[in-house]
Amino acid sequence: MVCGGFACSKNALCALNVVYMLVGLLLIGVAAWGKGLGLVSSIHIIGGVIAVGVFLLLIAVAGLVGAVNHHQVLLFFYMIILGLVFIFQFGISCSCLAINRSKQTDVINASWWVMSNKTRDELERSFDCCGLFNLTTLYQQDYAFCTAMCKSRSSTCQMCGEKFLKHSDKALKILGGVGLFFSFTEILGVWLAMRFRNQKDPRANPSAFL
Numbered sequence: 001m002v003c004g005g006f007a008c009s010k011n012a013l014c015a016l017n018v019v020y021m022l023v024g025l026l027l028i029g030v031a032a033w034g035k036g037l038g039l040v041s042s043i044h045i046i047g048g049v050i051a052v053g054v055f056l057l058l059i060a061v062a063g064l065v066g067a068v069n070h071h072q073v074l075l076f077f078y079m080i081i082l083g084l085v086f087i088f089q090f091g092i093s094c095s096c097l098a099i100n101r102s103k104q105t106d107v108i109n110a111s112w113w114v115m116s117n118k119t120r121d122e123l124e125r126s127f128d129c130c131g132l133f134n135l136t137t138l139y140q141q142d143y144a145f146c147t148a149m150c151k152s153r154s155s156t157c158q159m160c161g162e163k164f165l166k167h168s169d170k171a172l173k174i175l176g177g178v179g180l181f182f183s184f185t186e187i188l189g190v191w192l193a194m195r196f197r198n199q200k201d202p203r204a205n206p207s208a209f210l
Contacts, residue, residue: 009196013067016189020060023182027053059085063189072197079193086186093179096172104168108161109133117145123160124148130157132164 028050059081066074099107112120112132124130130146150157 006196006199009192009199010067010070013189013192013196014064016185016192017060017063017067019185020056020189021064024053024055024057024060027056063193066193067196070196075193075197079190079197082186082189082193086183086190089179089186090183093176093183096176096179099172101165101169104165104172105133105161108164108168112161121145121147127160127163128157129160129163131159131161133159133161 032050059078062074063078063082065071066078109132115123124146125148128148128150130148130151146157148157
């Protein structure tokens with residue numbers, strides 16, 4: 001049977017959703033591993049990563065069940081949800097690739113001040129830095145309460161904002177590239193589900209074609 005047939009479409013859709021399931025389980029596992037080792041203790045960060053992993057896992061399970069059973073309703077909602085995820089993810093990925101250094105500074109500055117003191121303290125110890133940018137009197141307060149190791153080695157510590165900016169360009173490019181790659185696999189999933197829904201199961205009753 002050629003690759004455009006019913007069996008090929010079904011197998012391709014199943015394989016794609018198995019990959020999504022593995023990615024979802026990987027996200028959940030990485031979040032749990034980071035929490036267990038104490039790398040990140042913020043419940044918001046851990047909860048966000050786990051939520052994304054669970055959401056992806058549920059979509060993959062729905063797509064896999066729909067593909068195995070040729071379930072029209074499940075495949076329809078799978079197409080709609082995956083299409084919406086593609087639009088959202090594609091926009092975010094393009095934004096990550098397009099953001100310049102000035103915008104990165106604004107985003108880092110805004111994010112820093114909405115973090116809890118515990119999260120800021122974790123970042124300062126992880127990056128071995130103190131404070132964000134020496135732009136306001138709040139920097140002096142951050143520096144005074146900083147517990148990074150650099151304070152015991154030197155009279156001054158590098159500002160965290162400088163270190164964040166060094167890593168942000170690379171991180172945003174990686175995130176944007178990976179996001180774009182997965183967004184195109186989502187379009188592939190929508191196309192496969194759409195084609196598979198409209199194909200006739202050769203093992204079914206010939207007079208019962210949907």
